[in-house]
Amino acid sequence: MTKKIDFRPVILAGGSGTRFWPRSRRARAKQVLALDGERSMLQQTVERLSPIAGNEKVWVITNELLAAEIESQLPGVPRSQIVEEPVARNTAPACGLAAFLVEKSNPDAVIGVFPSDHVIGDEPRFLKIIQRGVQLAASGDVMVVLGIEPTRAETGYGYIETGDSGPADLDDSALRVRRFTEKPSRNRAEEFVAAGNYFWNSGMFLWSARTLANAVREHLPEMAPLLEEIASCYGTPEFEQVFAKLYPKCENISVDYAILEPRSAKGEHYSRLYCIPAEFGWNDLGSWESLYEYQVETRSRGDEEGNVAETSGLMTLDSVDNYIYSPKKFVALVGVQDLVVVETEDALLISHRKHSQDVGKIVKELAATGQTELL
Structure with missing residues (x-):
């Protein structure tokens, strides 16, 4: 300055x-x-x-x-x-x-x-x-x-x-x-x-x-x-x-x-x-979809089929443009496209990438039903 x-x-x-x-x-x-x-x-x-x-x-x-x-x-x-x-x-x-x-x-x-x-x-x-x-x-x-x-x-x-x-x-x-x-x-x-x-x-x-x-x-x-x-x-x-x-x-x-x-x-x-x-x-970065797009655009992650994954191992067959987070497990993808799969110790999310903006609705439903341990 x-x-x-x-x-x-x-x-x-x-x-x-x-x-x-x-x-x-x-x-x-x-x-x-x-x-x-x-x-x-x-x-x-x-x-x-x-x-x-x-x-x-x-x-x-x-x-x-x-x-x-x-x-x-x-x-x-x-x-x-x-x-x-x-x-x-x-x-x-x-x-x-x-x-x-x-x-x-x-x-x-x-x-x-x-x-x-x-x-x-x-x-x-x-x-x-x-x-x-x-x-x-x-x-x-x-x-x-x-x-x-x-x-x-x-x-x-x-x-x-x-x-x-x-x-x-x-x-x-x-x-x-x-x-x-x-x-x-x-x-x-x-x-x-x-x-x-x-x-x-x-x-x-x-x-x-x-x-x-x-x-x-x-x-x-x-x-x-x-x-x-x-x-x-x-x-x-x-x-x-x-x-x-x-x-x-x-x-x-x-x-x-x-x-x-x-x-x-x-x-x-x-x-x-x-x-x-x-x-x-x-x-x-407002959703899993935007994170996926960013990492593909910047080539920070992603394979030749457009799959972005953080896993202990990954194998794909006829699977493209997916986002996978399961750092402690080997993951195999067969015939799937445009998915978001996120695993933690107590929860598993599976969503279409285009619907990842709606994940917040799941959180609201968990709160409404008293499942506070997942919040």
């Missing part, structure tokens, strides 16, 4: 990752699993940011079920900066709390919000784009979102519509944001890709602590006092009690809906909301 900026990554790691059941459980959610490589998704997220932000600058927002595992995986992150939500809430309360916590020590610090379950193929390029975004976010009352150049008419992602170029004196590649659109229909997604000025919403945001805290005060006036009171108790014996009392009163709403969409509604020349187009091998 051309000027020294206090950069604080905030990693959102509170999700349960139900679509990766049975490997993902309440106390072993997907972000603490090594789904792609030997390091967990969370460890990879922190490590790729380490060249521009040491572990002592990192904050992790999680829950009490995952906190101990996260602490063991990230020994360099201060335990006090692994914040345990007392109840599950969406990204707006988590981001807002981080803003008020960081604002206490340095309102000018730039907060980078990062989901804990993404994979990045080109990490050097990723870091260069983050550095540019940090510079832009530090320039004033500015919000920055990383937009991924779409490669297909994906209906599972949100989209960012962009307009004019941003401030040439800061970053002439940044584009002003016109509006956000949540997961569109197939026809609309095709229109977005054809238009050329739409990008996938990566869920990665950059803004100063002051900018985000003020945005929470403006757009979430009922939530802001709750989060400010929680933050004011941080580091005191009363913190956990106040956190547990007030946080459940916060609205369950995403930062996109609560802050970014109202900001974009001001008009692209007034909102100071910018998108930096990015292409660095990004993938949002």
Whole structure:
């Protein structure tokens, strides 16, 4: 970076990752699993940011079920900066709390919000784009979102519509944001890709602590006092009690809906909301299907028949395009195609790849029927 900026990554790691059941459980959610490589998704997220932000600058927002595992995986992150939500809430309360916590020590610090379950193929390029975004976010009352150049008419992602170029004196590649659109229909997604000025919403945001805290005060006036009171108790014996009392009163709403969409509604020349187009091998691993596709595309795994397997041995006969996880057993595939087979010590999942998004419904049914030992 051309000027020294206090950069604080905030990693959102509170999700349960139900679509990766049975490997993902309440106390072993997907972000603490090594789904792609030997390091967990969370460890990879922190490590790729380490060249521009040491572990002592990192904050992790999680829950009490995952906190101990996260602490063991990230020994360099201060335990006090692994914040345990007392109840599950969406990204707006988590981001807002981080803003008020960081604002206490340095309102000018730039907060980078990062989901804990993404994979990045080109990490050097990723870091260069983050550095540019940090510079832009530090320039004033500015919000920055990383937009991924779409490669297909994906209906599972949100989209960012962009307009004019941003401030040439800061970053002439940044584009002003016109509006956000949540997961569109197939026809609309095709229109977005054809238009050329739409990008996938990566869920990665950059803004100063002051900018985000003020945005929470403006757009979430009922939530802001709750989060400010929680933050004011941080580091005191009363913190956990106040956190547990007030946080459940916060609205369950995403930062996109609560802050970014109202900001974009001001008009692209007034909102100071910018998108930096990015292409660095990004993938949002949201299901067994997306993990399979990523590993085939990157050739990190997969045989000549398109089978991706983590087993003690594999034999195939007339079987193509399957995902198999059974690390302690030899597996034979005969005449099957497009399957997901995942074995753990106490459960076995068999699904068609195209239906792997529905695995979360199994988890809901297990909860509804009281089979909590499988959660």
